Amino acid sequence: MDKTEQQALQVTKEIMVKFIEVGRISPTNFSEHFATxxxxxxxxxxxxxxxxANNQPLASD
Known part of the structure; x- marks a missing residue:
């Protein structure tokens, strides 16, 4: 797993914890949402x- 994947995994974990805290996701349906x-x-x-890297603006910029 490269650094980018590790960072994405950490951010995803934090998002999932927050969603569980606010009741949007439960521990029982965690696996249904994690991959997405x-x-x-x-x-x-x-x-x-x-x-x-290509010095291009994003569509949202």
Whole structure:
């Protein structure tokens, strides 16, 4: 697992904990949501790094 994947995993874990705290996700349905959230976090990080490396503005900029 590379550094980017580790960072995405950590962020995903923090998001999941917060969602559990506020009741949006329960420990029983954790596995239903984890992969989706991790995929989005990882995609966002990779997209931002790709755009930054190419010195291109993001669509949201």
């Amino acid at each position: 959230i991790y995929g989005e976090v990882l995609r966002t990080v990779v997209d931002k790094r790709t755009h930054a």
